[in-house]
Every structure is written in structure tokens, then in C-alpha cells.
Amino acid sequence: MAKKLAKSAISQKRVLDAAAKIFRDFGYAGTTMRAIADEADLKAGSIYYHYKSKDELIGAVLDIGVNAVTQRVTEALAALPPEATGRQRVEVAIAAHLSAIIEVGDYTLATRRVAGQVPEAISARNTRLRDSYGAMWQQIMNDAQQRGEFKTTASLTLSRLFILGALNWTVEWYKPGGRSVEQIARDFASFVLDGLSGGAAPLPVELSEAATEPHDNPRPRIRSA
Template sequence: MARKTATSSDRAAPLDDDTAGSKSARTRQRLLDSAATVLARRGYAGTRLQDIAEEAHIQAPAIYYYYPSREDLIEEVMVAGASAMRAHMEKTQAELPADAHPAARIEAGVESHLRLELEISDYAKAITRNANQLPEHMTERVMAEVQAYYEIWRGLIDDLAAAHQLRADVNPSVARMLVLGALNWTAEWWHPERGPIEEVIATTKSMVLYALRP
């Protein structure tokens, strides 16, 4: 998903014909994109509807035409973010040769995660920064998508173990959560001024594989 969509504003009023429906869909998408941007920048607690409205170039009360509440809008962003991470990872893995070594697949997974959350998608950054801050009533749909992404990583580490390339003293489940925690945390500290993203990716690949392999 791209970070930005068109910034022209539309009125939030009932729309009946096909053209109006298209405008309504574009406005809804712009609200989602804007909410993702604000969440990625300010976090769950710091995200206000007014901030989202300003980012989307619409009046704040108009948001209620599209989403019943702030929580409903944020939940949609979180579900979209987790879904985007899963889809991006699946695409990355599918593009590798069928006989790719498990270590190469883990390297590709590291790059897929970091590029998506740091460079490509505010949705991905929003989910990695805020998934643990959501109130309980918002987590069911979000965590279903997050767990689907985690299952991909479970498979990657299990494949490494099956190839006898996982250290004997490493618990696969613990290793998976530590790797994902480190990948998610980069969204909290990395900025282009700290160095190119390629250096972050290369260093992370090296450290992850060094920690996992004998």
C-alpha cells in the first residue's frame, strides 16, 4: 500500500449514483490512508479525529458519515496493516525459487518486514507500533490477521530447524517472537538520518541468522 492517496476533499453527504459512490469510496480510502499516517506518526493514544481530518483535508464531523467512531476507523487501519504485512510476505516468499534454502527465506522475510514498515506502508508501521496498545474490544479482528502473519514466521523457523540449521539451544517459538519484536521495534527508532535503510536490513539479516544458526 502506498503511503498517500489523492488529497482533494469530498463532502460527506449521502451519495446515490455511481459517480457519487466512487467519490464516497475515494473519501473513505483517503480517511483510512490519513488515519494510517497519523497512527504511524503519533501512536494510538495520540491520534485524534481532528488530526485525521486535517490530514485528509475534510471536516472532522464528516468522518462520522463513514465510520461510527474513532475506534472503528482505527480498527480498519489495523486490520488493513496486518493484512498488508501478510500479503507482502507471501508475495516475497512466492518469488523465491522453490528450492530456496530456509536461511535465504528468513533473510527475505527480514527484508520484506523492514521495507514495508519503514519505507513502503504507513499501514504496516501503524500496526507494528500500535497493535499492543489497542483496547481488548478492538483486538479480535486485528489479532486474527497478526496471527496469520506470525504463522508464516513459524513456518520459516520450523523449516530452518528441519534443515538442521537451527541452534540446538534455541527454542523456535521464543526465537520467532524475539525476531519479530526486534523487527517491529525498528519503527520506533529508525529514521533516514540515522543511515540508509539498506544498512539496517543488512545488519538485521546478519544478526538474525547469526543468532539462529549453529
């Protein structure tokens, strides 16, 4: 029984990974269940065993993209000591976000590609997840400002949108073998946070394990969505 469940989970992951690639390349309208089956090297019926429709499948792909990042950042922040500064918390969130979106790059790119194409109900659900994640970022940035670490004249909403937008765009140009994810995260954090803090020197920070170390399974446990 355990082997059967494990095999089913592997098959489901193959379907999801294949779907992310096809949605990434062809968008929502241009994707068919047959194309996903071919990419996954599975029979078409195997896909319907896990997902009843293309709508259900794109919903799962979108959810994985945002949930993977949310989980990584949440874990990274939780691993920090209580005395961590507000700036350190933002630095760690930047590193965690960046490492997560690169690990689930096809899901991130699929999300960008199908924006505005998916049914309203699916889009609305994913928007709620993204808004919740954005609120978490807003809170840690507000905390840093309230501690006097960021300028009071800085628009934190605009800063948050800039940070997340720039980080999400990384999947468009990042190539393994160049600058490491950790180096990119440090440089990006220094560039952005020095401006928010009025040019203060970067504070030393040890990025948490959750932020920088690859996970065997960077995505949360898959559930029907």
C-alpha cells in the first residue's frame, strides 16, 4: 500500500512539473491535457486520475508557486533569533524568496504567462494567497520602519512592490553557474535596503538555513486545488 501511494505521489509530481512547463511555454489557452501527458511521458488517463480538468490543474500549479515561496520565507523568518533587527528580517526574507522562486522557476514563469488568462474563480483564489503573502512582507517592513531602521519618508508599499517585482523577475535571467543565489540576494538586499535606511552600512547577517539551503522538496505537500 505504501509503495502504491509513493508511486502515485511521484506520478502526480510528474504531472505538475510537466503542466508548469507547458503552461509556461503556451499559456492557458494554448495548453491541452494531451500536451501535458506527452511532456510527462504518461498516458492521458493518468492525468485525469489526479486532476479532473485543466482548470483544476492550473489552479494547483498557481498555488504551488505562491505556497512554495510563502513557506520558505516563513520558515526562514522563524529561524531567526528574537533579537534580529528589522533589516535582518527583510534581508533573510529576500534571500528566502529568491531561492524559492528559482527552485520552482517553471511554476513562477507559468504564473506570469497565464496572468489574466485563467478563469476568474481560480485567479481570485490565487490573488488571495498572493495578497496574504504581500501582507506578511508589509508587516516586516513596517516593523523595521517603526524601529527607526528605515526612513519615515519611504513609501513601504511602493518599496515592497519594487522588491517583490524585481525578485520575481530574476527567473527570467538567472542561469546556474554564474553568480550564486546567495551573492545575488546579498547584493540586492544591500542595494535596496541601503536606500530605505538612508545609506547605512549593511548589518552583518547570517542567512538562515531555511533561506539558503536547497530543499529536497521545496514545494509544500500537494493537495487537490
